[in-house]
């Protein structure tokens with residue numbers, strides 16, 4: 268027993284776990300919620316991020332209620348979508364997809380939409396959407412090829428990870444850095460805290 272409510276992080280993203288841990292929050296259970304991430308016809312990037320974060324929350328809630336360890340637990344889910352205008356970039360799994368993404372992002376502004384849901388012990392679903400504008404430098408062939416060779420783009424929305432090598436591509440960012448990595452920390456913490464999760468509990472025992 269930890270003396271605090273149970274927290275489920277319904278995500279398979281190691282980045283989301285690391286972000287929560289960065290602010291002293293240690294999920295008790297990691298249980299990814301699998302959803303079909305394909306955009307619906309005509310769906311905007313913003314609507315897609317909101318829909319997927321919410322669907323993950325609904326699935327995670329159903330799973331949580333079937334397990335006595337997690338019934339009534341806090342649940343956190345999120346979804347990150349990268350877009351150039353209305354065009355939604357894929358979560359790059361193949362090198363060609365990543366190359367196409369990076370060519371689109373090179374020398375331009377793009378937007379990263381991250382939506383986060385918190386399911387409360389009373390089973391209310393709170394949700395926020397964070398929009399961040401990112402400007403990339405122009406990437407020449409050598410930069411592009413070296414980045415593709417690094418493999419850091421794999422499994423990342425838009426084919427890059429700002430927390431790694433691609434951090435050097437960013438000229439300007441307006442919004443939330445943590446939201447680009449995958450979880451907006453300010454919004455997540457304020458929702459958890461607003462519903463009574465003791466966010467500062469672990470801070471009291473010194474450096475994390």
Ligand SMILES: Cc1cn([C@H]2C[C@H](O)[C@@H](COP(=O)(O)OP(=O)(O)OP(=O)(O)O)O2)c(=O)[nH]c1=O
Pocket residue numbers: 277278279280281282283299300304345346347348349358379422423424425427428429430447448449
């Ligand atoms: C843009 C960007 C995305 N990403 C990652 C965060 C997410 O893991 C991923 C976006 O895909 P998501 O579908 O949001 O998340 P996921 O499938 O990886 O994890 P889960 O649904 O289980 O929570 O891209 C970075 O790590 N850095 C970045 O700079």
